Amino acid sequence: MSNPEKNLYKQLEKQSKxxxxxxxxxxxxxxxxxxxxxPAIAQxxxxxxxxxxxxxxxxxxxxxxxxxxxxxxxxxRNDYWRKGESSGNQQTLVSMSTDCDGDxxxxxxxxxxxxxxxxxxxxxxxxxxxxxxxxxxxPIQDPSKLYxxx
Amino acid sequence: MSNPEKNLYKQLEKQSKxxxxxxxxxxxxxxxxxxxxxPAIAQxxxxxxxxxxxxxxxxxxxxxxxxxxxxxxxxxRNDYWRKGESSGNQQTLVSMSTDCDGDxxxxxxxxxxxxxxxxxxxxxxxxxxxxxxxxxxxPIQDPSKLYxxx
Numbered sequence: 001m002s003n004p005e006k007n008l009y010k011q012l013e014k015q016s017k018x019x020x021x022x023x024x025x026x027x028x029x030x031x032x033x034x035x036x037x038x039p040a041i042a043q044x045x046x047x048x049x050x051x052x053x054x055x056x057x058x059x060x061x062x063x064x065x066x067x068x069x070x071x072x073x074x075x076x077r078n079d080y081w082r083k084g085e086s087s088g089n090q091q092t093l094v095s096m097s098t099d100c101d102g103d104x105x106x107x108x109x110x111x112x113x114x115x116x117x118x119x120x121x122x123x124x125x126x127x128x129x130x131x132x133x134x135x136x137x138x139p140i141q142d143p144s145k146l147y148x149x150x
Numbered sequence: 151m152s153n154p155e156k157n158l159y160k161q162l163e164k165q166s167k168x169x170x171x172x173x174x175x176x177x178x179x180x181x182x183x184x185x186x187x188x189p190a191i192a193q194x195x196x197x198x199x200x201x202x203x204x205x206x207x208x209x210x211x212x213x214x215x216x217x218x219x220x221x222x223x224x225x226x227r228n229d230y231w232r233k234g235e236s237s238g239n240q241q242t243l244v245s246m247s248t249d250c251d252g253d254x255x256x257x258x259x260x261x262x263x264x265x266x267x268x269x270x271x272x273x274x275x276x277x278x279x280x281x282x283x284x285x286x287x288x289p290i291q292d293p294s295k296l297y298x299x300x
Binding site: 009 | 163165166168177216247249250254266267270274276288
């Protein structure tokens with residue numbers, strides 16, 4: 001990481017609402033990990049449900065901003081992952097923001113159908129408490145029918 | 151990563167609502183990164199605001215589950231970070247869940263005051279679009295008065 005005092009996001013902490021930065025500069029200063037990736041949280045824009053967390057590289061961010069179709073980087077497939085490309089369950093971008101440190105993205109999206117590959121609406125169905133883990137919901141779509149449709 | 155087919159979370163994908171696992175087994179099978187950390191998204195339980203993302207190790211998860219006061223691991227200080235310990239802006243845990251892969255946590259919390267060290271309610275105030283970055287809100291608390299109170 002470069003000198004944090006010189007980092008754009010550090011400088012923006014004290015700026016006021018409405019302050020602006022050119023897109024290229026904002027993306028240049030994001031903090032990507034050693035694999036060139038930044039975590040992206042996807043939240044349903046109207047209901048507020050947190051649907052999933054995945055990873056983006058710079059090109060995936062730029063494609064998403066311009067196409068409004070959310071594109072991640074799949075760490076397991078080592079390739080671009082255009083959400084819904086095989087399942088049909090697309091994520092349309094409503095807005096994107098980054099946090100104070102410039103190391104996490106929040107995507108407000110409009111999710112068609114299930115966001116989770118298990119067919120559940122969201123990925124956070126494993127509820128954990130001091131009493132243990134309990135599955136909190138069932139699929140809304142049959143996962144065996146989700147893939148290969150498109 | 152161990153054989154994914156043998157991973158507990160992979161096995162849970164096809165289980166139904168209400169299925170249970172002992173806490174120790176659930177935590178043993180979480181996917182921590184090479185630093186022993188897992189990302190944790192904090193969401194205000196009633197409004198749905200995504201407040202911040204930070205990191206936890208296993209001990210921080212266990213402490214949080216038992217105390218109901220959210221405890222992260224600070225990567226910059228290399229120490230436990232009991233949210234609100236110096237600012238007074240505590241996060242009380244309402245519920246915790248992990249995603250389908252067991253590699254991300256979602257914490258529903260009740261956040262007192264500002265979650266962000268800049269004094270803003272949440273950390274995601276840098277709005278990014280194809281037109282560039284724009285700061286979307288101002289602090290709700292003076293950050294110079296947030297620390298050292300407690």
